[in-house]
Amino acid sequence: MKIKVLGNGSASPSLERSPSSVIVEHKNKYYLIDCGEGTQYKLLEFHINFNKLTHILITHLHGDHYAGVFSLISTLNSWGREKELTIVAPPGLKEILSLQFQYQNTTLHFELIIIETNTDKYYKIFENKDIALMAFPLSHRIPTTGFLIKETNQENKIIKDKLPSNIKIADIQTLKKGHDVWDTNGQLLYKNSDYTTPAPLPKTFAYCSDTIFDENIIQYINHVDLLYHEATFTNEHSSRATATYHSTAQQAAIIAKKAKVNQLIIGHFSARYNNIEPFLDEAKQEFENTILSVKGLEIVI
Ligand SMILES: [Zn+2]
Numbered sequence: 226m227k228i229k230v231l232g233n234g235s236a237s238p239s240l241e242r243s244p245s246s247v248i249v250e251h252k253n254k255y256y257l258i259d260c261g262e263g264t265q266y267k268l269l270e271f272h273i274n275f276n277k278l279t280h281i282l283i284t285h286l287h288g289d290h291y292a293g294v295f296s297l298i299s300t301l302n303s304w305g306r307e308k309e310l311t312i313v314a315p316p317g318l319k320e321i322l323s324l325q326f327q328y329q330n331t332t333l334h335f336e337l338i339i340i341e342t343n344t345d346k347y348y349k350i351f352e353n354k355d356i357a358l359m360a361f362p363l364s365h366r367i368p369t370t371g372f373l374i375k376e377t378n379q380e381n382k383i384i385k386d387k388l389p390s391n392i393k394i395a396d397i398q399t400l401k402k403g404h405d406v407w408d409t410n411g412q413l414l415y416k417n418s419d420y421t422t423p424a425p426l427p428k429t430f431a432y433c434s435d436t437i438f439d440e441n442i443i444q445y446i447n448h449v450d451l452l453y454h455e456a457t458f459t460n461e462h463s464s465r466a467t468a469t470y471h472s473t474a475q476q477a478a479i480i481a482k483k484a485k486v487n488q489l490i491i492g493h494f495s496a497r498y499n500n501i502e503p504f505l506d507e508a509k510q511e512f513e514n515t516i517l518s519v520k521g522l523e524i525v526i
Pocket residue numbers: 285287365435
């Protein structure tokens with residue numbers, strides 16, 4: 226699973242930072258998490274293949290997290306997309322989009338599936354053959370969910386050098402699933418451990434966009450491989466963080482430490498800070514394995 230940072234800013238526009246957004250690449254599909262104004266330009270900038278974008282996940286309906294959805298969908302439509310697109314978002318986006326399409330007199334040529342999130346509970350939104358997507362409540366000024374992406378159905382790796390040249394494709398699939406292959410007479414043909422190495426442990430990525438410091442979320446993100454957590458302010462402005470239902474870098478790091486995650490990435494920096502290094506210093510005092518969200522950064526887990 227590869228996570229790429231498209232933007233690391235918060236609501237106020239900044240020439241240095243775009244609105245917070247990441248794109249998750251997994252098994253040749255892209256899952257875009259949050260889509261603020263101008264996100265489609267970031268997708269272009271990083272040569273993301275729009276056809277491989279299958280899902281857009283929106284945490285909440287503050288403009289810096291969803292205002293780019295309409296323009297992105299319009300672009301996909303005008304470029305002739307035919308494949309369905311799934312949007313996962315809190316209630317309200319469906320109505321907003323349909324009004325925009327109505328007044329723009331746009332007819333979509335592809336199926337737009339909108340799954341409305343329940344922002345009050347932890348639950349599985351869907352599971353496909355590659356990943357399970359979970360939602361969990363965050364504490365912000367409007368209904369907001371965090372997302373947890375878990376790999377599923379990891380396959381054993383085939384040791385190609387050991388495969389007999391006449392083996393059937395179906396038997397390779399059986400081996401990948403971790404089973405031995407038997408013939409119809411009950412004779413063992415291929416012992417799994419002779420031809421494969423075990424499947425890697427499933428990776429997990431949690432995304433906590435706008436939220437006040439809230440230890441309730443720890444139970445949902447325990448031991449994830451990578452946690453993205455917003456850090457809008459440094460400690461100097463902690464009262465502002467509380468008043469606006471945001472977090473400081475130190476608070477993000479405390480959540481990471483208590484959840485025993487492997488790595489923390491912090492972003493959503495307020496435009497008032499020209500230099501974001503103090504965010505890193507502050508977070509590292511609580512949780513050493515922290516990195517700053519910087520446009521273009523890629524992390525493979
Ligand atoms: Zn917000």
